[in-house]
Amino acid sequence: MISVLLVDDQALVRAGLRMLCRSAGDIAVVGEASAGAAAVRLTQDTKPDVVFMDLHMPGMDGIEATRAITASVPVSRVVVLTTFDDDDHLYPALQAGACGFLAKDASPPQLLQAIRQAAAGDSPFSPDVLRRLVNRALAERQEPTENDLTPREREVVALVGSGSTNQEIADAMHVGITAVKSYIATAMTKTGSRNRVLLAVFAVRHGLA
Numbered sequence: 001m002i003s004v005l006l007v008d009d010q011a012l013v014r015a016g017l018r019m020l021c022r023s024a025g026d027i028a029v030v031g032e033a034s035a036g037a038a039a040v041r042l043t044q045d046t047k048p049d050v051v052f053m054d055l056h057m058p059g060m061d062g063i064e065a066t067r068a069i070t071a072s073v074p075v076s077r078v079v080v081l082t083t084f085d086d087d088d089h090l091y092p093a094l095q096a097g098a099c100g101f102l103a104k105d106a107s108p109p110q111l112l113q114a115i116r117q118a119a120a121g122d123s124p125f126s127p128d129v130l131r132r133l134v135n136r137a138l139a140e141r142q143e144p145t146e147n148d149l150t151p152r153e154r155e156v157v158a159l160v161g162s163g164s165t166n167q168e169i170a171d172a173m174h175v176g177i178t179a180v181k182s183y184i185a186t187a188m189t190k191t192g193s194r195n196r197v198l199l200a201v202f203a204v205r206h207g208l209a
Contacts, residue, residue, distance in 0.1 A: 002119045003030045005046060007039040007065065008054040008081070013104075017052060020108050027115055036060030040068045043076050049119040051078045053098070055089045063092050070097030077118040082129060090133055094197055100124040101133070101197070122165045123196035130163075133201050149190060154208060156183040160196060161203025 004021055006014045006029060014032050021027045030046045033039040037060045043051055051069060055062035066078045079100040080093050090101060102114050103126040114124035125133075149157060152173070159169045169180045184196065193199040203209040 002027045002050065002115060003046065003048040004028065004115060005030060005039065005042055005048040005051045005076075006032045007034075007036075007051060007057075007062070009034045009057045010054075013054070017111070020111060021115070023108075024112050027112065036062060036065030036068075039065045040072070043069045043073050047073055048076050050115050051076050052115075053078050053080050053093075055080060055082060055093060061089075063089060063096050066093055066098050067096035077121075079114055079118050079124060090129065094133065094195070097195075099195065099197065101129040102126050103129055117165055120165065120167075123200065125163065125197060125200065127163070130197075130200060130204060133197070149187060153183050153187045153190070156180065157187050157191070157199060157203045158208040160184065160187075161200045161209025163200070 004027055006017050008014050008017070011034070018029050018032070021029050030048050031042040033042050035057050039051065039053070040060070053062045053066055062080065066080070069076055069078055077099045078097060079102060080098045081102055081104050082090060083104050093101070100114060100118055100123045102111065102124060106114070106126055117124040155173060156169060159172060164172070166177055166180050170177050173180070184199065187193070188195070188199050191199060191202045193202055200209070
């Protein structure tokens with residue numbers, strides 16, 4: 001069973017997400033928070049597999065809460081739920097340790113799939129959010145380190161950029177999950193990507209995806 005903590009200052013949003021999670025047989029909501037500080041405390045208490053994090057909240061915002069959670073409870077994966085006016089917050093949230101970004105207008109199946117992907121160690125993100133992250137990186141001129149990827153590493157990076165999960169990459173390349181994780185770790189080192197989302201950004205910016 002995948003445990004999830006819902007963090008949003010709007011009760012209606014939390015209620016909708018709670019009902020959606022309850023409709024799935026493999027996901028359980030272990031807590032809810034309407035502010036960042038409460039989210040950090042609840043994460044430390046319950047250690048959920050996934051934290052669905054809003055960015056705009058009173059007091060401690062989603063970025064600071066994400067930074068505190070990833071530092072104190074690294075086993076919990078933070079997925080940011082973003083709106084179209086969050087461009088100034090997306091990249092800071094990524095730097096704070098968020099593993100994925102999903103638009104709030106994502107469909108129910110996409111939201112459930114994002115939870116499962118995050119719990120499995122993947123990085124879910126909406127294509128439009130990825131494009132905005134790329135644009136933000138270009139605006140700030142934060143170029144990844146020049147790399148010397150092998151053909152297999154290049155193939156893996158391209159699949160990461162297209163949003164494929166580790167299992168999907170393994171199936172496409174006819175290798176095991178362990179090999180995929182090794183390729184991704186090496187590619188992240190060579191490209192200077194701190195996490196999987198930045199590796200996906202690299203893939204899009206360099207025309208691999």
